């Protein structure tokens with residue numbers, strides 16, 4: 001079995017490796033520690049703000065991922081995840097914007113996930129900021145991806161997974177990269193945005209939603225987001241402090257079909273201004289009691305990641321490509337972490353089916 005080095009590939013590899021009869025190789029162009037525009041996972045916040053529509057697989061993956069993230073938070077501090085008090089603000093006027101559509105389920109006053117996350121409450125009208133039509137508070141989590149991705153690697157290594165660097169032109173070629181030297185029975189395709197161009201897949205339904213962020217040292221005291229902004233229909237505002245000294249992520253943008261890898265300085269300024277207006281405590285007041293501006297932010301770095309979106313939703317199915325069983329699992333847009341455990345558990349079932357069909361269950 002072969003997987004990839006993003007959160008989807010690593011989670012799948014870990015789940016497969018729990019069955020000792022599986023021999024798992026992770027072969028990828030990018031691995032945890034790398035920062036590259038083709039590699040989305042390190043750029044994510046990452047938090048758990050459900051956006052799947054009820055009745056979809058996406059929604060079920062989010063529902064099934066929460067208990068695992070909660071357990072990791074409670075009992076595995078080494079995974080780099082912590083609980084955060086969370087505020088979600090909605091302006092009805094953003095409903096038709098790119099960001100309002102993205103957050104449609106998240107923003108509902110009576111969302112499906114209210115019984116999944118702890119402490120869900122609607123904020124009383126008198127506590128709403130000007131222009132906000134409804135808001136909720138609950139307990140969610142923030143993942144320090146710089147700790148969490150290597151943690152996933154370490155869990156895999158403990159279970160005997162072998163990691164290799166490789167770049168494949170065609171998905172079927174991946175079957176020849178199994179560490180045993182034998183041909184892998186199943187290839188798991190978790191190539192994210194590259195599913196658009198890798199041979200044997202070339203999925204034209206995959207496209208990016210560009211996310212620009214600023215990482216700062218300031219402590220916001222709360223994890224907060226809002227449905228949109230007056231700066232543009234694909235510019236948004238969210239703030240989250242990563243666990244274990246990972247800094248605070250200020251976002252962001254949701255620019256569909258924009259492949260630009262470099263941070264735009266004008267967008268960066270707008271992101272910082274929006275975050276301060278949503279959460280003035282990020283910088284606090286000066287010695288004269290005057291609210292400070294963005295000069296009070298202590299910037300660690302600017303960043304850009306491409307969320308791997310797919311028209312019609314993520315692709316999760318098995319298919320024989322040039323005689324090789326391939327299980328596809330890509331297209332998780334801006335929700336790869338919050339879907340990961342649910343989605344990858346489903347992939348492992350498809351891997352078992354594919355292995356069965358290839359009549360060689362012993363070597364995966």
Ligand SMILES: Cc1cc2nc3c(=O)[nH]c(=O)nc-3n(C[C@H](O)[C@H](O)[C@H](O)COP(=O)(O)OP(=O)(O)OC[C@H]3O[C@@H](n4cnc5c(N)ncnc54)[C@H](O)[C@@H]3O)c2cc1C
Pocket residue numbers: 004005006007008009027028029030031038039040041042043044045046047048049166167168169190191192193194195198210211212213251252304305306307308329330331332333334335336337338339
């Ligand atoms: C700014 C930003 C904020 C985000 N915030 C959140 C959040 O708060 N919560 C959340 O759940 N999600 C969030 N996301 C989304 C999340 O990051 C993605 O959904 C997730 O990282 C996708 O993971 P992946 O494993 O599918 O892809 P990737 O992380 O891109 O991994 C793809 C892997 O496939 C390998 N690969 C691709 N092609 C080849 C090839 N030809 N040969 C060999 N290897 C190959 C790559 O090298 C890499 O290892 C955010 C994203 C961004 C950009």
